[in-house]
Amino acid sequence: MPVNLNPPVAKQLLPVEGVILGIAEANIKRENRRDLLVMQLCDGAKVAGVFTKNRFCAAPVIVAREHLAAADGIRALVVNTGNANAGTGDQGLLDARTTCAALAGLLGCKSTQILPFSTGVIMEPLPVAKIAAGLPAAVANMTGDNWFDAAHAIMTTDIVAKAISKQVVVEGATVTITGIAKGSGMIHPNMATMLGYIATDANISQPLLQQLVSTAANRSFNCITVDGDTSTNDALMLIATGKASPNEVTSHAAYGVLLDAITEVAIYLAQAIVRDGEGATKFITVQIEGGRDEDECKKIGYAIAHSPLVKTAFFASDPNLGRILAAIGYAGVEDLDVAALQLYLDDVLVAENGGRAASYQEADGQRVMAQSDITIRVVLNRSDVNATLWTCDFSYDYVKINASYRS
């Protein structure tokens, strides 16, 4: 079960003026399942995004990048679950373009004004006829208050839907931000597709919007994902409809307010993915302090966060904390002085001077390990750079879910 993650409440999800959403059952992988989402954007809405760096990136990622680059003005996004359209070669590209053309025909716009997204099994042909057949129902279903259903329509192995809204005042205007995301295989960052869609009615230029999404992604989704170690389909899209104000955000202060609010939404969604991690029973914050640069902090953080030995010890609530020291040691920081660092579990000093702290009591470690939210804190004492990552533990259910996902 997800770790301290409440399902979204429909009435707390705020419409974003200029965005309407429709859901349908297209029978892509199974019958009787909402598996198709269309988001239509108002004229003048802007879209910016970040995509997977995987060399085997999926066909829809290639097509979405092309269409964003065409700069014809994006009018709609279409998302299917049940099939990732990845590792599908030229046919996959054709299928993604066919999906866009079908939706463009229904909405009366150009194909290049549609962004396609897919998530599900890899290396199976996309059932594009089923998607095309489902689109009219999705379009007919479109309203502004469909965010709750939209969050459900993009789920795959997710147990809980991920959605949140937030309002802030930017230069006198109330700005609404609503975001949804899917993903649940993030126990290791290369696992499963992460899709995130955040919409706001803020009025902001295309270059600033791109800067916003890149910065917010680096502080949220990229803290649960190793650089470059992404799935074939990962994408985070940020939509700005401009309806909140006739004036574009230009001041540094206003940009900062908007960035903070969008980052907060992105962090909530990213953490929700970890809390709903496949088989997760613990939510673990890995905080590396006092490094020389962000790279070495993240190296050490990811070595800990990825160690199956560390993760299974947390699953067992067993303070077998030497495994964390071993992970720090093989993180690849060549000149690391292991005798100079401190390791904490929440507020408990576990190790210093290259070994167990004199003050450490097994009972203290045991007490923290019994919690469902735990912070591993490593103080490197090398300089003043910090980094924080989020991960979860590694359980029987992780293996069960991934051994049976396709069948």
Add this chain to the structure above:
Amino acid sequence: MPVNLNPPVAKQLLPVEGVILGIAEANIKRENRRDLLVMQLCDGAKVAGVFTKNRFCAAPVIVAREHLAAADGIRALVVNTGNANAGTGDQGLLDARTTCAALAGLLGCKSTQILPFSTGVIMEPLPVAKIAAGLPAAVANMTGDNWFDAAHAIMTTDIVAKAISKQVVVEGATVTITGIAKGSGMIHPNMATMLGYIATDANISQPLLQQLVSTAANRSFNCITVDGDTSTNDALMLIATGKASPNEVTSHAAYGVLLDAITEVAIYLAQAIVRDGEGATKFITVQIEGGRDEDECKKIGYAIAHSPLVKTAFFASDPNLGRILAAIGYAGVEDLDVAALQLYLDDVLVAENGGRAASYQEADGQRVMAQSDITIRVVLNRSDVNATLWTCDFSYDYVKINASYRS
């Protein structure tokens, strides 16, 4: 259960003249368990080795390196299980030296002529008094034909002991090579301690012996371990007693014969560790062909070999082979043209031209996935460098073993 790995047969393990071995029960972690091994070497025997690159390397690793560097002539090795003496700070170093001193006293040599090794739980104080108390029994037990018992004495979570002997003729003299190893957490290479001891009666100089062990390790144990991603205690030691011949191996041809034979022993032991991998049900060979250099071949090989998604699919015997493409894509080879490579499962062509091969039938994939030994073959078509790695699948039992190892 181990995958196609037969236990060693005592009478097939050949004594190596100049090496005697003794085993004892020292009650280090549990009662009634052989947990202490002493190997005494004849005068003039040479020892060379490779050690973990972990920055948190264990106290015995530091001391063993020091004693090898002292070049006083190594007279004995001492190995304990049940405690790794890692993450133990200055006290750990003292404990490792105390162990050496105790054995040196019994054998009438200097402390610096002893190499200590430990494996087991990390960050617990070494029960050095128990080890010292157990040493006389181990010394009293020493004989040349104790390799079978020695292989058992160094096991931790291993199910099957790992040992093999081989004879080759080198410049007219019959040379015997006998090796033992322990390790079973190699489903991911940062897992558990790997210890290997190979002894030969070949007569070879110290520099050539060091070259031998480094080369053999690179072709065997380092193909189941990412560079630098090693445990706190990993070590492979190569002992040469010189008893087989009065003349040192000097010719290129003779060195080659010896290298091949020792590499063969090392590969057997390394593969045995994977076959006995914690919870393993499948032995997987990952063969990367046609790369530009070894680095990119290994990057791709390890991305596949480490992917929990790939490993759980193999556990399920589910040909969800798109997961392999995804792993190739995020391996970090920046200019990889994914449309130019072929993916095979044994002899079955699975993917080419960026997607599923036209000839691929699910039934063929299913047939290969049902086997217990499987080869994943990726043909990059970039140049002519190849690399082969070995790994295993990822099962419920892996989680079970590692969630309960300490308690």
